[in-house]
Amino acid sequence: MSSSSNTYRITIVGAGIIGLTTACTLLKEYATNENLQLTIISEKFTPETTGDISAGYWEPYGLKTIDERILRWAGYTYNIFLSEFFSIKASCGGIMKVTSYRLYGFNGQNKDNNINNTEKPKFSELVRHFRLLDQHELETFDHLKPTSGFVMSSIVVEVSKYLPQLLRFLSQDNRVKFIKKKIHSLIELKDKADVIINCTGLASRYLVGDQTVRPARGQVIRVYAPWIKSAYSFDTDEGFGYVVPQSDRVVLGGTFQLNDWNTKVDENDTRKILRMCAKALPALEQIHSGRVDVGLRPYRDDGVRLEHEKTIDGINVVHCYGHSGAGVTVSWGCAKDVVDIVKTLLPPNSKRQDNLPEHEQLWRLVPNFKYIILRAKI
Numbered sequence: 080m081s082s083s084s085n086t087y088r089i090t091i092v093g094a095g096i097i098g099l100t101t102a103c104t105l106l107k108e109y110a111t112n113e114n115l116q117l118t119i120i121s122e123k124f125t126p127e128t129t130g131d132i133s134a135g136y137w138e139p140y141g142l143k144t145i146d147e148r149i150l151r152w153a154g155y156t157y158n159i160f161l162s163e164f165f166s167i168k169a170s171c172g173g174i175m176k177v178t179s180y181r182l183y184g185f186n187g188q189n190k191d192n193n194i195n196n197t198e199k200p201k202f203s204e205l206v207r208h209f210r211l212l213d214q215h216e217l218e219t220f221d222h223l224k225p226t227s228g229f230v231m232s233s234i235v236v237e238v239s240k241y242l243p244q245l246l247r248f249l250s251q252d253n254r255v256k257f258i259k260k261k262i263h264s265l266i267e268l269k270d271k272a273d274v275i276i277n278c279t280g281l282a283s284r285y286l287v288g289d290q291t292v293r294p295a296r297g298q299v300i301r302v303y304a305p306w307i308k309s310a311y312s313f314d315t316d317e318g319f320g321y322v323v324p325q326s327d328r329v330v331l332g333g334t335f336q337l338n339d340w341n342t343k344v345d346e347n348d349t350r351k352i353l354r355m356c357a358k359a360l361p362a363l364e365q366i367h368s369g370r371v372d373v374g375l376r377p378y379r380d381d382g383v384r385l386e387h388e389k390t391i392d393g394i395n396v397v398h399c400y401g402h403s404g405a406g407v408t409v410s411w412g413c414a415k416d417v418v419d420i421v422k423t424l425l426p427p428n429s430k431r432q433d434n435l436p437e438h439e440q441l442w443r444l445v446p447n448f449k450y451i452i453l454r455a456k457i
């Protein structure tokens with residue numbers, strides 16, 4: 080399997096949130112493998128990845144089904160992000176805990192028929208402080224007149240601040256190499272890697288010929304609204320809207336347009352997003368400008384593809400793509416499963432360094448990381 084020097088040559092294609100989270104998890108699991116050579120090849124790096132545009136909000140969204148895998152990945156990711164160690168030490172990595180309100184039904188029409196006043200979303204058991212809103216609380220959103228809703232503690236990851244932290248963490252390890260390049264076929268890597276990890280998102284449509292991966296176009300607006308400190312998502316008569324606070328801007332969304340490849344700003348979408356969000360939070364009617372971003376979520380008909388494939392050319396590939404609107408939400412859970420598969424192909428030569436919780440191990444392995452965080456914080 081590996082080259083004669085028993086070197087473990089692993090190549091990750093894609094440096095979005097999925098690729099970089101996977102790389103960090105690999106370093107944790109192969110902490111004492113001096114024989115590891117990890118190459119990260121990507122056409123684009125932050126801030127040009129899909130995640131950089133995203134609202135970075137924790138909630139499984141934009142998936143045809145929220146199955147056991149999604150719940151397991153999302154729950155694991157939630158705990159990593161909310162662990163004391165991670166949120167304190169990584170706070171300047173753009174990670175925030177937010178109170179989040181989800182409001183169903185608009186003007187009393189409960190369009191989302193499978194949600195009523197008593198039903199909870201599948202992920203309610205995964206999060207802290209989840210509670211259904213009572214009638215009095217629902218009435219405080221009288222401009223929307225929701226029929227039901229809930230409140231919980233969620234997480235916001237400002238990906239354009241977070242990915243640079245992961246890159247710094249990775250670049251502290253001399254086993255890691257970065258290559259900024261577009262590859263046209265995995266065969267190009269055949270004799271250079273023992274295992275390839277495909278984290279190319281929507282581009283997997285071309286790179287591995289998966290025609291079930293399609294764009295789900297998302298447009299968002301970043302506005303200056305410092306009075307908004309909670310997250311809101313809601314139904315309106317024009318669709319699903321959301322308001323997600325980040326460190327110095329608030330992300331207003333959004334659109335979810337399947338098979339729409341347009342990456343240019345659509346002014347009608349901008350006006351619609353502002354109208355929807357102002358229905359939920361009328362003070363937003365004062366907002367007339369912001370930075371508009373467009374991204375193409377990697378939607379996949381059968382959901383996330385996370386599996387090992389031995390190609391006809393004998394290449395070991397572990398695929399991890401198709402996260403649609405939930406790539407941030409499931410990132411650490413997916414990375415763990417990907418690396419568990421890699422470990423069956425290239426067994427790491429040691430167990431964890433001590434019995435620290437998973438997230439502490441990850442960051443404790445590279446003291447500089449904490450230093451980087453503290454330095455960045457200063």
Ligand SMILES: Cc1cc2nc3c(=O)[nH]c(=O)nc-3n(C[C@H](O)[C@H](O)[C@H](O)COP(=O)(O)OP(=O)(O)OC[C@H]3O[C@@H](n4cnc5c(N)ncnc54)[C@H](O)[C@@H]3O)c2cc1C
Pocket residue numbers: 092093094095096097098120121122123124128129130131132133134135136137138260261262263278279280281282283286296297298299333373374375376377399400401402403404405406407408409
């Ligand atoms: C508007 C919007 C809002 C969103 N909000 C949220 C949210 O609130 N919460 C959430 O969880 N998710 C959200 N998402 C979804 C989330 O952004 C994606 O699920 C996630 O970014 C996918 O990550 P990825 O690493 O798989 O793909 P990408 O970020 O697209 O990264 C793929 C990488 O592969 C590289 N690549 C592709 N092809 C090649 C090639 N041939 N050779 C070399 N490199 C290649 C690219 O350059 C890129 O670096 C949102 C998305 C959008 C568009």
Ligand SMILES: O=C(O)C(=O)CO
Pocket residue numbers: 134136138140141297321332333376403404405
């Ligand atoms: O727009 C998206 O993809 C989201 O996940 C919003 O939270």
